[in-house]
Amino acid sequence: MQYGICNLGIVPMRFEPSDKSELVSQVLYGEFFKVLERRKKWSRIRIAYDKYEGWIDNKQYKEITEEDYNDNVISSPILSTDLLEYVSDENENIYTIPLGATLNGLHILNHKFDGNKIQKVLKKSNLIKTAFLYLNSPYLWGGKTPFGIDCSGFTQMVYRINGHKLKRDASQQASQGEALSFIEESEPGDLAFFDNVDGDIIHVGIIMEDNYIIHAHGKVRIDRLDHSGIYNVDTNLHTHKLRVIKKII
Structure with a gap:
């Protein structure tokens, strides 16, 4: 080897x-x-x-x-x-x-x-602060940096910088943590996962306060989150269908 x-x-x-x-x-x-x-x-x-x-x-x-x-x-x-x-x-x-x-x-x-x-593990409350460092970073399939990042690369890097480990792909990350029944049970820093018509997990974002979510879609952006999924504040349309919310830490 x-x-x-x-x-x-x-x-x-x-x-x-x-x-x-x-x-x-x-x-x-x-x-x-x-x-x-x-x-x-x-x-x-x-x-x-x-x-x-x-x-x-x-x-x-x-x-x-x-x-x-x-x-x-x-x-x-x-x-x-x-x-x-x-x-x-x-x-x-x-x-x-x-x-x-x-x-x-x-x-x-x-x-x-x-x-x-x-070189330490930070509190869960610091996740959103780190996430904001990537705000407006362009979406890039396979990307992991502020110069281009995909949805799961974004969540993985935010968690990693805070000393917490996530797998690479959204579908893999969805296998981690504890599932929550309702959005109201979530805290800032929890992850929301979204699926396609075939039921495959294809997207992930980080939940913020007051039913907002930060995620990589076109760019790292902030949108509304409701029981249906992500509501794009620019187009006034739902863009992703909510599948599950996970508490990782």
């Missing part, structure tokens, strides 16, 4: 080993992963944090030892908390990194970082 660390700010993870293939997620700076299969130009990896799998370009990561992988995977993650920051190498070359980048591997990459960071 081979192991790696992302040494660039934002690396695309694709469904197939091709630059033309669908973006399924992103690997952010400092994330650790196992290399499941290595080809001439591409590697299929499994991210340590959420076990998500996909293909990344061999030129866009650094191989590390099994010891370095194991030592850092078991440790509490240190995350960058600024929208945009940078790390620098021994030659003072600068690498930009996004909100939520992992800093545990700085010593492995021989990089320096002087920005704001966090």
Whole structure:
């Protein structure tokens, strides 16, 4: 088994080993992963944090030892908390990194970082404050950053920055936590999940106070939430059908 660390700010993870293939997620700076299969130009990896799998370009990561992988995977993650920051190498070359980048591997990459960071579990009440950092970020299928993010990437990163673990996809996240019977039972920070006509979970958002929800749809935006689903405040139409509300923490 081979192991790696992302040494660039934002690396695309694709469904197939091709630059033309669908973006399924992103690997952010400092994330650790196992290399499941290595080809001439591409590697299929499994991210340590959420076990998500996909293909990344061999030129866009650094191989590390099994010891370095194991030592850092078991440790509490240190995350960058600024929208945009940078790390620098021994030659003072600068690498930009996004909100939520992992800093545990700085010593492995021989990089320096002087920005704001966090390494603790925060209260549930802080989730909405973090969510607002992503407000108006454009929607991007597979995205995980303020420069482009999808609905489940948004919820995962908000929870992650606050020290709480969510899986990657909305359907996976819906398997976590405790189901609530009514919106009135929910608290700010709980998750609302939405399904399609086939009953598949296809969307997720973070519940706010007074029946509002913040979610990634076109952009990270705030809309109304009622028993039917999400009511778009711009179009005055329901856009998503409510399936279940989950209390994760």
